[in-house]
Structure formats: structure tokens, C-alpha cells
Amino acid sequence: MNSRKRALEHIRDNTAGIMKEICENNDTILILFNVKDSKDIHWVVALEIFFERSINPLIKSDRLG
Structure with missing residues (x-):
């Protein structure tokens, strides 16, 4: 998956109700x-998991459960 495209979709969809505010x-x-393979x-x-545990982002990936 193209991470840039996915990130722009999150901005467009205003993920978690704060994505547009964060981007402004x-x-x-x-x-x-991205990976080649x-x-x-x-x-x-x-x-993603390492950064989520280390920096406590405003929007979490929910991979940790």
C-alpha cells in the first residue's frame, strides 16, 4: 500500500475527528x-509499535489491542 496515499485519505476523512486540525x-x-518488498x-x-509506545501519538494505530 502507498503510505502517502493512505495518509492523505486519513486527512481527507478526518480520522479520529482531529486529523485535519493536526495537519493545520x-x-x-x-x-x-515504505518497503520495496x-x-x-x-x-x-x-x-509503528515502537513509536506508539515511545512517543504516545495523538492517533494510535490500534495494533496493540
């Missing part, structure tokens, strides 16, 4: 991770 903040940083997607998921 000049201090917001969007970091996208789909068999390596587990690295992206591992990073």
Missing part, C-alpha cells in the same frame, strides 16, 4: 515508511 498545525511532522512489511509494523 505548523509543528506537525508526518513520517512515512512486501515480505518486509513486518519492519514497518515493528516501527
